[in-house]
Amino acid sequence: EVQLVESGGGLVQPGGSLRLSCAASGFIFSSYWMSWVRQAPGKGLEWVANIKQDGSEKYYVDSVKGRFTISRDNAKNSLYLQMNSLRAEDTAVYYCARDPESGSYSIDYWGQGTLVTVSP
Amino acid sequence: NFMLTQPHSVSESPGKTVTISCTRTSGSIASNYVQWYQQRPGSSPTTVIYEHNQRPSGVPDRFSGSIDSSSNSASLTISGLKTEDEADYYCQSYDSNNLNYVFGTGTEVTVL
Numbered sequence: 001e002v003q004l005v006e007s008g009g010g011l012v013q014p015g016g017s018l019r020l021s022c023a024a025s026g027f028i029f030s031s032y033w034m035s036w037v038r039q040a041p042g043k044g045l046e047w048v049a050n051i052k053q054d055g056s057e058k059y060y061v062d063s064v065k066g067r068f069t070i071s072r073d074n075a076k077n078s079l080y081l082q083m084n085s086l087r088a089e090d091t092a093v094y095y096c097a098r099d100p101e102s103g104s105y106s107i108d109y110w111g112q113g114t115l116v117t118v119s120p
Numbered sequence: 121n122f123m124l125t126q127p128h129s130v131s132e133s134p135g136k137t138v139t140i141s142c143t144r145t146s147g148s149i150a151s152n153y154v155q156w157y158q159q160r161p162g163s164s165p166t167t168v169i170y171e172h173n174q175r176p177s178g179v180p181d182r183f184s185g186s187i188d189s190s191s192n193s194a195s196l197t198i199s200g201l202k203t204e205d206e207a208d209y210y211c212q213s214y215d216s217n218n219l220n221y222v223f224g225t226g227t228e229v230t231v232l
Contacts, residue, residue, distance in 0.1 A: 035221070045157070045165065045210050047221035059219045095164060104171050105214035105221060106155040110164040 009114030022079040022096030030074040033099035038092035124224035131230035142211035
C-alpha cells in the first residue's frame with residue numbers, strides 16, 4: 001500500500017523558515033517523480049514544486065522560486081521542502097504527492113497533509 | 121500561461137447526473153492530459169480520472185471524463201449520484217511552457 005506521511009508543519013513568523021518532510025513507503029520511491037501541492041484555508045489546490053527521480057531536475061511555481069527548495073533522499077525514501085522567507089500567503093496545508101510512472105504530469109497518490117501557518 | 125476555469129458549484133438530486141466543465145483559457149485542451157481529483161471535506165484529494173478519461177482501480181464507472189476541442193474544455197460526468205459524491209472536484213493539466221502543473225478553480229458538488 002502506498003503511504004505518504006508529511007511532517008514538519010507548524011506556526012512560524014513571517015520571514016522565518018521551516019522544513020517539511022515526507023516519508024514514503026509501499027513503492028519504489030527512487031522510481032518516481034514527486035511533488036508538493038498546497039491548499040490555503042478554504043481555497044483551491046496549488047502545485048508548488050516537483051523533483052525528478054534522481055533529483056537532477058526541479059521545477060517550482062513562480063511564487064516560491066528563490067525561497068523554497070525541494071529535495072529528496074532516495075536512501076531514506078524521503079522528500080523534503082525547505083521553505084525560507086515565509087510570508088502570510090504561504091499559510092496552507094502542504095501535501096506530498098506522487099507522480100505516476102506513466103509520465104502524464106499528474107498525481108496518483110497524496111499524503112494527508114501538514115499545516116503551515118505563517119503569522120506574527 | 122493558462123488557467124483552468126470551473127463552475128463554482130453544482131447541485132443535483134441523488135440518482136441524477138451532473139457534469140462539471142473545465143475550460144482552458146489559452147492553448148489546446150488536448151495538448152496535455154487532464155486529470156480530475158475528488159476532495160471530500162476534511163480529507164486529502166484522490167484521483168477519480170486521469171489521462172482525460174481513465175479511471176483508477178476502485179473508482180466506480182459512474183465517473184467518466186472527456187475532452188471537447190471545440191469548446192477547449194474537459195468534463196467530468198458523475199451519473200447515478202450518491203450522497204458520498206458530495207465533495208470538491210478539481211481538474212488539473214500541465215503547462216509545457218513553464219513546466220508547471222495547473223489546477224482548476226474547483227467545483228463544489230452538492231447532492232440534495
